[in-house]
Amino acid sequence: xxxxxxxxxxxxxxxxxxxxxxxxxxxxxxxxxxxxxxxxxxxxxxxxxxxxxxxxxxxxxxxxxxxxxxxxxxxxxxxxxxxxxxxxxxxxxxxxxxxxxxxxxx
Amino acid sequence: xxxxxxxxxxxxxxxxxxxxxxxxxxxxxxxxxxxxxxxxxxxxxxxxxxxxxxxxxxxxxxxxxxxxxxxxxxxxxxxxxxxxxxxxxxxxxxxxxxxxxxxxxxxxxxxxxxxxxxxxxxxxxxxxxxxxxxxxxxxxxxxxxxxxxxxxxxxxxxxxxxxxxxxxxxxxxxxxxxxxxxxxxxxxxxxxxxxxxxxxxxxxxxxxxxxxxxxxxxxxxxxxxxxxxxxxxxxxxxxxxxxxxxxxxxxxxxxxxxxxxxxxxxxxxxxxxxxxxxxxxxxxxxxxxxxxxxxxxxxxxxxxxxxxxxxxxxxxxxxxxxxxxxxxxxxxxxxxxxxxxxxxxxxxxxxxxxxxxxxxxxxxxxxxxxxxxxxxxxxxxxxxxxxxxxxxxxxxxxxxxxxxxxxxxxxxxxxxxxxxxxxxxxxxxxxxxxxxxxxxxxxxxxxxxxxxxxxxxxxxxxxxxxxxxxxxxxxxxxxxxxxxxxxxxxxxxxxxxxxxxxxxxxxxxxxxxxxxxxxxxxxxxxxxxxxxxxxxxxxxxx
Ligand SMILES: Cc1cc2nc3c(=O)[nH]c(=O)nc-3n(C[C@H](O)[C@H](O)[C@H](O)COP(=O)(O)OP(=O)(O)OC[C@H]3O[C@@H](n4cnc5c(N)ncnc54)[C@H](O)[C@@H]3O)c2cc1C
Ligand code: SF4
Ligand code: SF4
Numbered sequence: 001x002x003x004x005x006x007x008x009x010x011x012x013x014x015x016x017x018x019x020x021x022x023x024x025x026x027x028x029x030x031x032x033x034x035x036x037x038x039x040x041x042x043x044x045x046x047x048x049x050x051x052x053x054x055x056x057x058x059x060x061x062x063x064x065x066x067x068x069x070x071x072x073x074x075x076x077x078x079x080x081x082x083x084x085x086x087x088x089x090x091x092x093x094x095x096x097x098x099x100x101x102x103x104x105x106x
Numbered sequence: 107x108x109x110x111x112x113x114x115x116x117x118x119x120x121x122x123x124x125x126x127x128x129x130x131x132x133x134x135x136x137x138x139x140x141x142x143x144x145x146x147x148x149x150x151x152x153x154x155x156x157x158x159x160x161x162x163x164x165x166x167x168x169x170x171x172x173x174x175x176x177x178x179x180x181x182x183x184x185x186x187x188x189x190x191x192x193x194x195x196x197x198x199x200x201x202x203x204x205x206x207x208x209x210x211x212x213x214x215x216x217x218x219x220x221x222x223x224x225x226x227x228x229x230x231x232x233x234x235x236x237x238x239x240x241x242x243x244x245x246x247x248x249x250x251x252x253x254x255x256x257x258x259x260x261x262x263x264x265x266x267x268x269x270x271x272x273x274x275x276x277x278x279x280x281x282x283x284x285x286x287x288x289x290x291x292x293x294x295x296x297x298x299x300x301x302x303x304x305x306x307x308x309x310x311x312x313x314x315x316x317x318x319x320x321x322x323x324x325x326x327x328x329x330x331x332x333x334x335x336x337x338x339x340x341x342x343x344x345x346x347x348x349x350x351x352x353x354x355x356x357x358x359x360x361x362x363x364x365x366x367x368x369x370x371x372x373x374x375x376x377x378x379x380x381x382x383x384x385x386x387x388x389x390x391x392x393x394x395x396x397x398x399x400x401x402x403x404x405x406x407x408x409x410x411x412x413x414x415x416x417x418x419x420x421x422x423x424x425x426x427x428x429x430x431x432x433x434x435x436x437x438x439x440x441x442x443x444x445x446x447x448x449x450x451x452x453x454x455x456x457x458x459x460x461x462x463x464x465x466x467x468x469x470x471x472x473x474x475x476x477x478x479x480x481x482x483x484x485x486x487x488x489x490x491x492x493x494x495x496x497x498x499x500x501x502x503x504x505x506x507x508x509x510x511x512x513x514x515x516x517x518x519x520x521x522x523x524x525x526x527x528x529x530x531x532x533x534x535x536x537x538x539x540x541x542x543x544x545x546x547x548x549x550x551x552x553x554x555x556x557x558x559x560x561x562x563x564x565x566x567x568x569x570x571x572x573x574x575x576x577x578x579x580x581x582x583x584x585x586x587x588x589x590x591x592x593x594x595x596x597x598x599x600x601x602x603x604x605x606x607x608x609x610x611x612x613x614x615x616x617x618x619x620x621x622x623x624x625x626x627x628x629x630x631x632x633x634x635x636x637x638x639x640x641x642x643x644x645x646x647x648x
Contacts, residue, residue, distance in 0.1 A: 021159030021168075021314050023261060023283060041313035042347035043169035044412060048241050059413035061308045061347035077416060084408035085241060096224035099402035100173060100237035106355045 001040040002057050003067040005031055006078065009054035016046045016055060037064060044081050053079030114152040114257045114291075123288040126257065128154040129498035130491070131277055131293035133264045133319055135161025136168065137480065138460020139299035140247040141214065141487030142494070146297070147254040149495035154291045155256050156280060158263035158300075158578075159314050162248035163241070165301050166436050166461070167480065169311025170350060171240035171407065175481035176215050177208055184208055191478070195439075195470025196604035197620060198332075200639050203467035206447070207478075210485035218243070221250060236477065237406070240311070262289055263578050264318065266513025267296065267326045267456075274501075275326060275455035276509040281578060292509065294498035295455045297490045298323055298442060302435035302461035303589040305538050306531055306582075309340055309349040309431040310409070317435070319462045320592075321585035323442055325512045329452045329626040331636070332466040333440035334596035334607045336589075337544045338474055339380065340437065341372060341390070344427035346413035351474070353403055353410060356395040360425060362387050377608065380430055380541045389425035432539055434589070437474045438606065439465040440596070443624060448493025449486050455497055459483065459490035466622060467639075471605015515567050515588075515628070516580040525569035527579030533562055534586045538593070547597050548610040556594045560631075562587055567629065591631045596623045599633040 002024055005016075010031040017025040017032050021043065026035035042061040047053075056072045058065045072078060079088070086094030114128035130146040132139045135157035143155040157164055177187045188204045215235045219225055223246055225233050251258060264280040268290075277293040300319030304312035320330065340349035354372035359379060361367055367388065369378040382388045395403065400422055404411060414421045435441055442451050442458035444467075449457050460483040469478050511517075516525045537555045538544050566587060572580050600623055602616035603609050622636040 017284075018260065019160045019163045021164035021311070023159070039313075041169075041308055041311065043163070043311045044409065045163040045169060045241060045311075049163070059343070059346045059348070059416045061345065063345075080415070081408065081412060084404075084411075085239065087241075094405060094408075095239070095242060096226045097405040098226045098234075098237050098239060100352075100406045101226070101228060101234040102402050103352065103399070103406060104173060104236065 004056040006054040009052040019049045047081045114154045126291045128152050128293045130494045131291045132297045134299035136165030137483040138487040140251045142297045142459050142491035143256045144254045145488045145491030146495040151495035153256045156259040156262040160260045162244050166311045168240045168244040172480035173477035175477040176236040194472045198470030200467045207468050207485045211481040214484040267322045268509040294501045295494035297457045298462045299459045304434045304436045307432045308347045309433045316582035317585040317589040326453045329443040331443040331464045331624050333592040334600045335471040336435045336438040336440045336593045338433040338437035339430035343413045344429040350410045356392045357390040360389045380545045390428045391425045392421050439469045449490035457490040457494045459486040515584040520568045524572040525580040527583040530583035592625045595631045596625045599623050
């Protein structure tokens with residue numbers, strides 16, 4: 001479930017409000033609010049679209065974990081999914097790195 | 107290319123609602139919906155696409171990514187691709203449709219390459235096009251849909267269909283949930299591409315998939331088929347949502363004590379896992395993957411590793427608890443019955459594509475691990491968009507036509523008690539999640555479950571519309587309920603085991619049931635048997 005909006009990094013661009021398929025966030029005058037955490041489907045897509053790597057989705061789908069921003073930053077987890085799919089400049093080559101054709105038919 | 111005059115027209119925008127006029131309305135913006143919208147626009151239609159979430163991130167593909175049934179057009183490869191699936195699907199497929207889908211998928215995938223999808227190139231320099239990264243693919247599809255001149259309405263779940271005096275579909279209405287108002291699209295044809303129904307099980311990307319399109323199509327009189335093939339369950343870490351199952355082919359499965367569970371496997375032994383889960387915890391470890399395979403896995407499915415990297419588990423060297431999450435018709439094969447090559451449903455002006463439509467024609471009674479759903483979504487999307495555009499042109503001017511709302515459950519004032527979507531959804535889950543009801547089916551248990559589901563329907567159908575904020579939840583729950591009833595009625599009618607449908611009381615496949623089961627109805631759910639198209643032709647030729 002979505003756990004964290006890092007208030008230091010967030011620029012209040014509201015992209016996450018727009019792209020979340022299950023409408024978890026609400027706009028405010030400043031940074032968005034996680035208004036309906038229980039509706040989060042743990043799809044990780046808001047992380048991919050956040051240009052500031054300000055969001056963290058915990059992999060626990062059923063129970064909120066109460067995660068601490070500092071710990072998440074410490075573990076370099078903010079933005080890690082975006083880097084893994086190649087949606088940042090330094091890892092762009094990963095967009096075409098799919099090796100599924102070597103794995104199908106095992 | 108965008109031709110401004112060919113855009114759908116915004117008619118009015120008063121407080122409380124916005125009205126559009128279009129030739130074709132597409133409901134759902136996953137692969138099927140975006141391909142349908144682009145195809146309809148390419149065939150000259152003015153198109154509106156409405157998605158419950160955000161077109162580009164919403165739906166099963168965007169979050170999960172898919173293998174694709176992309177097969178080089180060499181006769182022996184195509185033959186092997188078709189033949190290889192027939193037994194698994196219980197010999198319910200149709201060869202003509204399989205060949206059509208292979209051709210169309212090949213064309214659409216190559217189109218994606220031309221549009222710049224970053225397909226990988228193998229060691230011999232050959233492009234490989236049998237896998238799509240979900241976020242990448244759907245981001246591109248959103249862009250191409252916009253470029254085709256389609257008007258996209260995000261966060262705009264459809265609530266009900268509009269029909270004219272003679273029952274021809276004439277558009278739909280829904281909510282704009284971030285604006286707190288309503289939309290109406292008057293259209294000459296509608297494509298249902300709202301995906302399948304995964305019953306809010308949190309299987310990856312699928313909580314937007316509650317069978318809404320089924321419900322609104324059924325209210326307009328549409329029929330369904332193969333709804334008994336609706337008990338797909340996918341493996342995920344017990345705590346997580348990532349139901350990507352391919353890599354479990356490299357796993358061993360163990361019980362609490364660490365003993366290997368005999369017969370348990372991702373393919374061909376998943377029912378063993380379900381049985382073991384009824385007794386206690388089950389663990390997996392991908393211990394058969396060598397170092398090179400592990401590297402390929404990392405770059406091929408980055409989402410697979412999120413639950414592990416974020417909890418400090420090494421899935422290759424450590425055991426982790428797993429569960430099976432219900433995917434219902436998302437990786438089942440049941441859905442709206444289609445009548446012809448244009449993916450028309452049994453309701454005039456209504457077309458179906460992707461998981462919302464049946465996949466029986468290419469998958470029979472089984473899917474999963476075969477990439478057919480993705481192939482079907484692009485192919486049926488293309489055909490349904492074209493079919494809807496052609497229907498719209500044949501219909502001609504509809505100015506001044508009277509239209510009626512077809513929605514019922516959860517939308518009207520009835521007995522003074524508002525429909526409680528949250529509670530109803532939970533009750534339905536209680537009937538469809540348990541393995542002993544849905545995975546392992548049996549007449550007595552199915553019958554008892556159906557009587558509870560029928561009672562829930564009797565209550566729901568006389569309830570009041572809830573508050574605006576609760577309306578979507580209520581309609582979603584009602585759609586799940588209707589879906590469960592078509593599933594279990596169809597499951598009762600098929601007194602054998604075939605494809606993914608497994609009956610404890612009829613464990614064998616039985617030739618007398620080599621037909622399709624059609625179903626439909628809301629207050630009264632009915633089923634009937636329908637011959638396979640191939641057998642149909644054979645008889646006609648006799
Ligand atoms: C984890 C997972 C892995 C998978 N892997 C594979 C694979 O490897 N190969 C394969 O072939 N298939 C696979 N599938 C299946 C595949 O993802 C689906 O077949 C495919 O997404 C179907 O496309 P679709 O457009 O019909 O539906 P979806 O992609 O699910 O899109 C449906 C859309 O409809 C919208 N919608 C729903 N209700 C409404 C409403 N009331 N109003 C407006 N819009 C609405 C949703 O928001 C969503 O955007 C997988 C599925 C899952 C869950
Ligand atoms: S997308 Fe990221 S930066 Fe933008 S509002 Fe959301 S959290 Fe803040
Ligand atoms: S993980 Fe998915 S559902 Fe949850 S907040 Fe992010 S985008 Fe929304």
